[in-house]
Amino acid sequence: MPDIYLDNNATTKVDRAVVDAMLPFFTEQFGNPSSIHRFADGVARAIKKARGQVQELLGAEHDSEIIFTSCGTESDSTAILSAIKAQPNRKEIITTTVEHPAILNLCEHLEKEGYTIHRMPVDKCGRLNLEAYRNLLSDQVAIVSVMWANNETGTIFPVVEMAEMAHAAGVMFHTDAVQAVGKIPMMLQDTKIDMLSLSGHKLHAPKGIGVLYLRRGTRFRPLLRGGHQERGRRAGTENTASIVGLGKACELAIEHMEFENTKVKAMRDRLERGIVEQIPHCFITGDLNNRLPNTTDIAFEYIEGEAILMLLNKAGIAASSGSACTSGSLEPSHVMRAMSIPYTAAHGTIRFSFSRYNTMSEVDEVLKVMPDIVASLRKLSPYWDGNGPVANPEEAFKPTYA
C-alpha cells in the first residue's frame, strides 16, 4: 500500500488542476502584472479572476476586500499590527490561550512593548467563556484575534457571534481562519468580522501564498509599504502563479465543500471510533460536537507522541503529535495544556487530519496497525504493566524531575 498522508492540517498536496492552472504563469505569461505588453497581458486579468474566486469562497461582499499576502502568518501580523498602529491609544489585545504561534508569539512580543494581552482560557473541551469575553471588551482594546478553528483539535470557536459582540463594543475583530477556510462554509458579508487570515497551502494551493480579508471601511495600516500593488495595502510584486493557483484551489474547495462535510467526515469518524473501540486508555480531545470535519486528535495515555509517530512513519502513515519532542519546545502542546490534559496524556496526543484525497481503505490500514504500535510502546512504559496501567500510575512511578 502506498504511503498514507493524514497530516493535512500541517499542509496539503497541491491539486493537479491547481498546478496546471499555475504553469503558464512561469514561462509564458511571466510578465509583471503592472507592465503594458503582451507578456503581462493576461496576468492582471488572471489575478482579478483569482480574487473573485477567493471572494466567493469567503462570501466577501467586494473583491477589493481580498489582499494577497505571502502566508497566513503575514496576514496575522498585518492584521494585528495594523489595528494597533491605526488606534495608538488602545493598548489592549484580546486573544486566546490556544491560538497558533503566529498570533501568540506576536502578542508576547507586543506585551514586552507595553501592551496588555488578555489570553482567554478554555475549558477541558477547548471552549471559551463568552461572558468572560464580554467583560474584557472595552474602548481600550485595539483588536480581538480569535482563531476560527483550532489546528490541533479542530474545535470551532463561535467567531461570528464573538465578532458581533466586539462590533457592539466598538472593537475590531480578526480571525485566523487558516484551518477553517475550505473545510466549513462561510459568508463573511453577513458577519461583523473585520479581518480574516487564510493560507493557501492548507487547501491544496501551494505554500507561499495567503490572503488577508479586510472588510471595506476597516481602518488599515499596511505592513509593507512600497509599490501600488494590492491598492497600496501590501506592496511587493504579485506572486502571480500562486495567486492563480489559490484562486483555482478556492473554486475546487467550493465544489468539494459538501464532500468534505460528508465523505471526509465519515472517514474521520470511522477512524476515531475504531481507535477508541480497539485501544484502551485513549480519548479524543477537543469539543467533539463542534469540530472541523477532517480533524481528530487522540490522546494515547502513558506513551509519548514522537515515538508513536516514528512507528507510524515506519508503517507508511503520516500524522502529527502535540508532544514536546516533535516541536523541539519545552512543553507539550500549549493547546493540550490549556485544556488541562494531564502530562502523561498530552505527550501522547496524535492528530490525524484528512483531505478529500484520503480513502476508507486507508482508514482501515491505520486501524490495522495502530493497536500494535500503542501496545509495543506501552510495553516499554514505566506507567504500564501487562495489560493495563499500573495501579495509581502517578503514585507508582514518581521520577525525580530535573
Added chain:
Amino acid sequence: MWDYSDKVKEHFFNPKNAGAVANANAVGEVGSISCGDALRLTLRVNEATEVIEDAGFQTFGCGSAIASSSVLTEIIKGMTLDEALKVTNNDIAAELDGLPPEKMHCSVMGREALQAAVANYRGEEWKDDHEEGALVCKCFAIDAVMIEEMVWANKLRTVQDVTNYTKAGGGCAACHEDIEAILEKVLKERGETFDPNAAPIEKPVLTTAKAPLTNLQRIKKIEEVLTSLRPQLMADGGDVELVEVIDNIAYVNMTGACSGCQMAAMTIAGIQQRLMEALGEFIRVVPASQMPSQLVNIREASHA
C-alpha cells in the same frame, strides 16, 4: 522530523533490555521536565563484586529517550558501579553516533538515572544537581539557565561576552535576540540597563589549548590558582579548599569568614574567573554543599 542517526533508529525500533530486571537491587527513576520524558532504570548488582549483572529500562518518552535508555543498559552491563558512574552523557550520545542538540537532555537523563540507581543501591538519596532551561543556542546546545547563571556570575554585559564565556551565540547567531533578552532581564535586576554597544568585558582566555588538560593537570592548576588567591582570602579571615573536580565543575569549601559570608557567591564567581583564565577552558565553581550526594560518599570512603 529529527535527523536521527541509524544507531538511534536501531535502538528505538529494536530496544535492548526493555522492561524491569527481575530481582533488581538498584532502581533509579528520573525525568526531564524539558521533554516530559521519564525513565526507570533497574539493575541487578552483584553484592560481592559490585558488578552490574543485568540492567533493564522502562521509558516514557520520545525516540531518542528510548534509544538513550537502551544504549545505556548495553554500555553498563558488566561494569562495576564505580566504572558505570564514570559514564557521561556524552558517552551515551557518542555510542548513538550523536543526538540532535535539542535531544541531548535524553542522554543526560540516562546518566542521571544511572546515578540515581547507584545511589539507591548504596542506600543514599539522589539529588539532581542541575536545572535545565529552554534551549537558546542550538549550535552549541546551551540553555537559558546556563546563560543566565554566567551573566550573573561574571557580570556579563553584551552578547559578545556571553559568547566568550559560554560559546552560546558563537555559531549561526540566530539566537542573539534571545541572548539580548536574557541580558536585558539580568541587567535590569542588577539595576543597570542593557547597552548593545557596551565594550565587552575583559575576555577570558578561552583559546582552546592544543591538547585538553588531563584531570590531574587540571587539578594541579586549580590548586596553584587557589594557593595564589589564598593570601587575599586569609586577609579577610577566610579560606577556600578544593574538594573535588568532576569534568568541568570544581567543588570547593569556603571556610572561616568566607563560610556563610554574603560575599561568598561573588568570591566564587571571582575564583571561577581566575580559574578560567589560568586553565584556558571553561570551568564552573560550585560550593561543595551542592555536590551530588553519592560523590560525597565516594570521597569520604576514599579518605577513610
